[in-house]
Amino acid sequence: MKIPKRIISGYHGSCHCQGIAVDLQRGYIYYSFTTKLIKSDFKGNIIGTVENLTGHLGCIDFQEADGRVYGSLEYKNDCIGKGIHNALGLERENEEAFYCAIFDVDNINRIGMDAEKDGVMKAVYLQEVVKDYLYPGHKYGCSGIDGTAWGPVCGQKDKKEYLHIAYGIYGDTKRTDNDCQVILCYDAEDWWDTYAQPLSQSDPHKNGPQQPFHKFFLQTGNTEWGIQNLEYDSHSGDYYAAVYKGKKTRYKNYDMFVIDGSAAPAFKDHPATGEKVEMLQLKPQKGEDGMFFPYGSTGMFAVGDGRFLFSIPAHHKKHGHATTVRLYKKTDNAKKVFRRFLF
Numbered sequence: 585m586k587i588p589k590r591i592i593s594g595y596h597g598s599c600h601c602q603g604i605a606v607d608l609q610r611g612y613i614y615y616s617f618t619t620k621l622i623k624s625d626f627k628g629n630i631i632g633t634v635e636n637l638t639g640h641l642g643c644i645d646f647q648e649a650d651g652r653v654y655g656s657l658e659y660k661n662d663c664i665g666k667g668i669h670n671a672l673g674l675e676r677e678n679e680e681a682f683y684c685a686i687f688d689v690d691n692i693n694r695i696g697m698d699a700e701k702d703g704v705m706k707a708v709y710l711q712e713v714v715k716d717y718l719y720p721g722h723k724y725g726c727s728g729i730d731g732t733a734w735g736p737v738c739g740q741k742d743k744k745e746y747l748h749i750a751y752g753i754y755g756d757t758k759r760t761d762n763d764c765q766v767i768l769c770y771d772a773e774d775w776w777d778t779y780a781q782p783l784s785q786s787d788p789h790k791n792g793p794q795q796p797f798h799k800f801f802l803q804t805g806n807t808e809w810g811i812q813n814l815e816y817d818s819h820s821g822d823y824y825a826a827v828y829k830g831k832k833t834r835y836k837n838y839d840m841f842v843i844d845g846s847a848a849p850a851f852k853d854h855p856a857t858g859e860k861v862e863m864l865q866l867k868p869q870k871g872e873d874g875m876f877f878p879y880g881s882t883g884m885f886a887v888g889d890g891r892f893l894f895s896i897p898a899h900h901k902k903h904g905h906a907t908t909v910r911l912y913k914k915t916d917n918a919k920k921v922f923r924r925f926l927f
Contacts, residue, residue, distance in 0.1 A: 585611045585626070587887060589911045589925045592628045595903035596620070598671040601895050603643035603732070603813055604883035604909060605653050607689075614653050614689065615883070616641045617905065619668060621653070621705075623692045632692040637699050638678060638785050640664055641685060642730040642752075643813045643883075649745065652776065656749055657685040657707060658728040659788065660717070681788045682714055682729055683707040684749060684772070686780050699783070706780035709792030710749070712768055712799070725762025727752040727809060731825060735816025737769060737798065738823070738864055739848025746797060747772035750825070753810035757832050761856035763806050765825065765841075767814070767864070769798035800849055802864045804874065805835030817886035821845035822867055824892075826880030838874025839881070840921075842867040870918035877921050882907060890914050892922060 585608050593601065599618030606613050612631070615622040620635040621644070637657070644655035658664075659678035688704045699705045716726040731750030736743045751766040770793060779792050808828035815824045823843035830837045844867035852863040869875050883895030892914065895907045912922040 585609060587891070587893070587911060588626050591624070591626055591909040593622070593624065593907045593909070594628065594630065595900060595906045596622065597904040599668070600899070600905040601882045601897055601907040602641060603655065604885055604893065604895050605644040605646040606885045606893065607646050608887070612689070613909065614644060614646065615907065616644045616655055619672065621655070621687055621692075623689060630695060632697060633695050634687060634692060634697050634699050634702070634704055638668070638672060640668055640728070643732040645732050645734050647734050649773070650776065651690060653687040653689050654732055654734070654747060655685045655687070656729040656732050657683040658752075659785070660728055662727065664727075678785070679788055680714070680717065681790075682710045682717065683783065684710060684732070684747065684775070686776055700785065703782070705783065706776065707783040708775050708779040709790045710768070711790070711792055711794060712796055713751070716751070722754060724751065724764065724766050725753040725756060725759065725806070726766070727754045730809065731767075731811035731814030733814040733816045733823060735823065736845070738843065738845050746770060748814060748823070750811035750814050753807065755806055755808040755831055757806070763803065763856065764854065765802040765804055765807070765811050767800040767802065767811070768796040769800060771797045798849070798862055800864050801854065801861045802841070802843060802866070803855060804841050804866070805837070806830040806832050812881040813884050815884050815886050818888045819886065819890050824880070824884065824886065826884055828881055836872075836874065838872070839877050840875045841873070842869060842875070869921070872918065875921045883909070894922070
């Protein structure tokens with residue numbers, strides 16, 4: 585399937601785009617607009633939507649092996665949760681819970697499908713996230729989850745794919761235990777048939793794995809809300825992590841980091857807590873630990889040949905939020921990391 589240089593999402597209301605996922609073989613692109621999932625073709629025609637989520641649907645990823653879309657889904661009552669409630673006109677608070685949402689996208693075939701009633705979404709409860717979020721003071725600064733990517737464990741030779749889900753992290757400049765990203769790694773091949781259940785948002789279930797297969801840490805310095813989008817690039821074998829810039833002045837506060845996919849995680853002391861943790865390794869980019877690039881935090885997709893699709897968000901006062909997805913190529917230029925394909 586030929587990839588267009590531009591795909592336009594259209595306007596989708598009061599919540600901005602959180603992530604994109606792409607099915608290259610069949611020519612579909614999926615958008616997370618916080619409280620709904622949108623299925624579109626590459627020409628921008630909307631095939632269907634899954635709506636009425638009262639939580640935060642974040643980064644999403646299409647899993648080629650089973651043809652489903654996986655995404656981070658969080659229910660919480662902090663400023664993000666309250667913002668969603670206000671946008672939807674809801675008065676009640678949610679029970680604080682964190683899930684991997686799994687969408688049976690083959691059956692998304694009309695606009696306005698219901699996340700609870702139409703049988704196209706199941707969810708898996710993530711106990712490890714809940715534990716760290718509810719820990720006094722939020723352990724590691726955990727604010728929930730966002731970045732989601734299927735891919736091999738770093739340094740792994742057999743290339744079996746695992747589901748990686750990254751923490752959101754509060755941007756508190758007065759603490760140091762939030763200077764590492766946290767990425768949970770799950771062996772999730774059979775989740776749809778084992779843990780996944782339809783989700784009642786007023787009475788959320790707690791069916792899910794007791795703990796992750798791995799719990800990785802990545803020392804980047806603090807970022808606002810952790811890893812917004814996580815993407816495995818089969819071309820380089822690396823993971824790309826797009827973030828909102830941090831505010832701690834002792835760091836360079838990059839927009840994006842590359843995780844070295846060839847380097848196996850190493851057990852090291854956590855720089856703030858002293859715990860022995862599995863630490864991933866950054867891959868330097870032209871002598872820098874990260875990159876300055878304005879896009880990726882609202883969606884990115886690695887084509888697998890050195891090209892990437894990036895979401896470029898927009899907002900209209902009357903019509904609300906939209907995004908234009910544009911095609912870029914990774915370059916060797918440190919000052920211009922990605923070059924956009926022109927028309």
